[in-house]
Amino acid sequence: MTGAINRIVIAGGGTAGWMTAAMMSKVLPKSVEITLVESEAIGIVGVGEATIPPIQTFNQYLGIDEKAFLKETNGSIKLAIKFENWRTQGESYYHTFGSPGANMGFSSFQHYWLRAKKELGLNASLWDFDLNYLCCEQNKFNKINSNNPIHQMPYAYHFDSGLYGQFLRRYSEKQGVKRVEGIIQHVKQNPNSGFIEGLQLEDGRQFEADFFVDCTGTRGLLLQQTLGVQYQDWSHWLPADSAIAVATEELDIIPPYTRSIAHNVGWQWQIPLTHRTGNGIVYSSSYCSDDNAMETLTDNLPSKMLGTPRKLSFKTGKVEKQWHKNVVAIGLASGFLEPLESTSIYLIQSAVVRLMKMFSTQGHYGSVINAFNRESDIEIETIRDFIILHYNLNERTDSDFWRDMRDLTLPPRLAQKIELFRDSGAIFNDQYDIFLDASWLQVMLGQGVTPASYHPNIDGMSGTELTNILTQLRQAKQAPVAQMMSHQQFLKKYTGA
Template structure:
């Protein structure tokens, strides 16, 4: 393989991961690489990743997709953030809203001014200064880049969509770009006896699909990355206690709110994802604390409409492959690892892995240096997202069940512990290089779950009391005035 130009990429598995990978590869590498996707209609997909984060906008734009057509074909809706209900204490809620909060200051984030304001008696919520939050709770949306007549950032958004319809939409796109689809189940994987590299996939029909590089999008089974080349799996269940999900679609409610709901229960949490034609629902829970029957009772007791199908149970183990790229197999999606859908990162991790593969795509043979860099970046990305998700569990203040008490008491990675302690004492939080989540995202989750800084940055003292009061009031007025001018979310979705 060292002197062989990589000409044939074989993707095993369809679904969202497979067709996202195929579409992006065809768009960027289609003129130099033959892309073949192998999938079987007999094998189902997990397909519960229906909520996304703002980088999906960049992915769709890179492919040249029309937003109106995309939303129509996937029954999609707009997502402005995630509403966390009962995560700090029962009955309390906050939102991880996308986009900016307040006004950006050099060397000092806005929340320092808010902390000073609160210490002087101000009673405003941090989210009074979030345009995304105010638009979300008032069920409005328009893709404005800036607040009118200011330099303040506008709305940042992502999507909810039907993952199955998105895969079909991307399949049409990819096949038009030259991707060859092969129907069939893999019965054998042939490897080079000396190098251990995969050479071909043998289907039940007897057909052999050969390739130079293989992308494993086969889901939890990891047919190539696990079974064929043996990349070890590192479990993170000591920090992320949930190991099962129960998913069911239901009829929609009266409105289509432009945000995801994450509702904490006694031994896990429930998602509600509003689409145009239905609502996606699921319960993520710990099998050590709840039986499937108890989970069923909790989920079906809190649906926004009549269930439209029988529930599916999805066992999982949080963690990642120690080598997401091993030999000539690159794993993407669930084959590479799994972080529960609390912050809607599953589809993004496919996007980022496919982008990373393009940047590290081998030319004349597969080189260890490229593989090592791909794996390093993948590991760092997963660990930082892992810490952000652990934060939600660790920072809960619930004492109403063994599950939540164990989460609050558990030791966490030093990287997270240090970040929490720094914020609690000083209000400072720093985004690591290439961290997916911004400082504002960390601030919202920590403040929302009761970690309010004891101090603030001294730069915030640069304003007089009167100037600070004027700043806070003017920002609230601007945000509320802007939201009042936005159309209802449903009106945006119904545009032709």
């Protein structure tokens, strides 16, 4: 790819299109013309309502006021995901955004905790040393003005993704992005280079550009249908291919976490917003009928249903190249991973930021395209492995689905990670893995993997010294919670709602 880029067309709106437009309009010079083409006649998936902490960085870079954002998107705070029935029925654990314990020198905190559990009779769970967990259990939240790393409390948001898209549309249009309403009928290609040159709408209007972003969802109109980039199917690892989503009334108590509830047919999400609750069930049509999934979902809703449930179909996987010729696919046009760890919106953000960091309006792009695709592949593959981890480490016996998930042939990197932790309690971090050691630690422990040993460095500390340190650390983690407001009180005071 060579030549100047003066005009960019984003095909498709929704969260992916407007996040792309917002970031491009912020980063690129005003001389670059950005046009977004979308149609209100084409629906959006719109279930990506839970996020992970990097969304704060995205919003802050755009200069978005957090209070206004939460108010206009009916948002709430997210400190964690609570996994219920995933290991066995009746058990639960949290994957929080915090780090249990504290940095204690050469060895990670879990090694100190493991020794105290094995040899000193410690009856505290790992999560008792996690401030995010303590707040979740008491439905509390408040911003802590402290530089003490013990009191760090990373958080993300739950919000209405449709309202977020509208919020970013207003932002982008103020920045000069031109929105066009219309359905794309034809994609014009250069007969020699194969590059895309323009889009023709049903009413005959044509929009030419030097560079295109495919945000057309699972249709993949530009990258897949027009440029012929193939799709890698990962359903042999993640066989879920269906979801049913429905909104229900807001909850009396809005928890600061997402719920992920495993059932014999799959798993159910509950995402608490201030005006409603997002719900859905994810399942595999090879193991479960639509009627059975619908019955399971409706029997386990937390409040009165709003509207009609809608069925979604998908294929887990990714495109072989996210950037090809003069097209980058962002959002569902680039791939799909079920929303188990709230990574859908993050993958949009990550792709846009990566594109802008590597982007140039002049010059050659061969090496840039290769680097972009390589980083994108590693990132989505590590997220895929993290999702497989939850399924594979289950101990449920109530359905063929869960039994078969235990018998998966795992990706080599994931198999090595589990084996290392099981043998030694150690965790290694992969490049471009958005889930740090604390995340892998919580899920592996929560799913029942108990390390056989801890690091020998810990034996250099006396039992009394270790007990005292852990007692003081636990008290330090608990100290701020008593002074906090309830999550709902915080939202009302902070947003003025």
